[in-house]
Amino acid sequence: MKVQRYKHDSLVSYTLGATLTFELVKCRPELVTRVLVSSLTDSSEGNRAILERCRQENIPVEQNDKAFNILSPKGNCFVIGEFRKEAQQLAEGSHIVLVNPSDAGNLGTIIRTAAGFDLHDIAIIRPAVDIYDPKAVRATMGAVFHIRAEYFDTIEEYCRRFPDNSRYAFMLTSSRPLTEIVPQKPYSLVFGNEATGLPEHYAGFCQSVVIRHSQAIDSLNLPIAAGIAMFEFTKSEWAAN
């Protein structure tokens, strides 16, 4: 099977590097189609752990220098996992809802944070960047293998599927600061596009919330705003541990 540069309609995607590939073979071995090594792959502890796991799970390991030129032209990666993309469905419960996210790195960072705060279900409203873009996968640091993500064509479609969630829309124009919110579970934390935020009409079917900040900046960076919101909504659960 030939290795090809990742495209949105590829059936497989890739984990570039040992840390990510180890998370893949550890958490989701059933998705892995093969692990690629190069003639430069050394026998470091991390690499040995990956290969050991491949043996246990009967995952093919293939030496393929050409694949590294195609998938990691910068040459700083020595192990690659190839895995089947899967269509996922959100579970009932609290969700993160990302409306039109446009940056793969940001999407990955938000997923990493969500997994860190036990928010395992991510709704993504199209048009949106691809969660299986290797850049997004890398930014999750492996957390993509701990969560469920589902794409929706419209926010209305999402709302019809989960009509009973309390929806909180993060908007600069809101007058209600995050510090005054008492979370009602299950909830949906709704964030807009990096450049444009959420359209005003979201205030009509969500409770709008603002993270107050100074006039020195136009807005917080999207993953930062999402991180602060996720922390605030979940912190009572962590405090109880």
Added chain:
Amino acid sequence: MKVQRYKHDSLVSYTLGATLTFELVKCRPELVTRVLVSSLTDSSEGNRAILERCRQENIPVEQNDKAFNILSPKGNCFVIGEFRKEAQQLAEGSHIVLVNPSDAGNLGTIIRTAAGFDLHDIAIIRPAVDIYDPKAVRATMGAVFHIRAEYFDTIEEYCRRFPDNSRYAFMLTSSRPLTEIVPQKPYSLVFGNEATGLPEHYAGFCQSVVIRHSQAIDSLNLPIAAGIAMFEFTKSEWAAN
């Protein structure tokens, strides 16, 4: 004067793009040595505002297509500001302390967040990435022109200069969760390197603090952890507005 690719020892740095360049000429006109435009620069509102400000402040404007090839080879930038780097000194008060930050984008994002929460003084402990790297400048979205940053060779040097600040060191090994902290002003919020965090001995001269998260991730992304911490430490001030 020839335009050269940015290096750490360059006397000037650059703002790539209209948004950043507007922040520069608006906030710190005294630092600007010239504004570069290309033959592709259009008369959009943003560009006109920059040129108007240059006229007001007697800032030279120079058409120089070659400069864009050198500084922005991707070709998606049509205005560049050139500005003198300045040595800055921290003011007394609360500080962000970044120990060995290694990623320019992360440093920029942290500065953007700090400016957003009115934390205007950033100590950076070497070895560390360069705050004037155009990548860092870009990630601040202009907030670099609203803050003071000072480099220190060691944390001891920083502590000697500001002995009375309450120091909070964010460490995964701490047993004290962020939710239990009652901030004592002025404070120093201390964060470690992206990959390695803070060395254990920081717990000897700082109060250690942890942002609790699940086992699904090894750690939060550094700018996310710093953003959550800054929000928590400053939120009572924003609530009062």
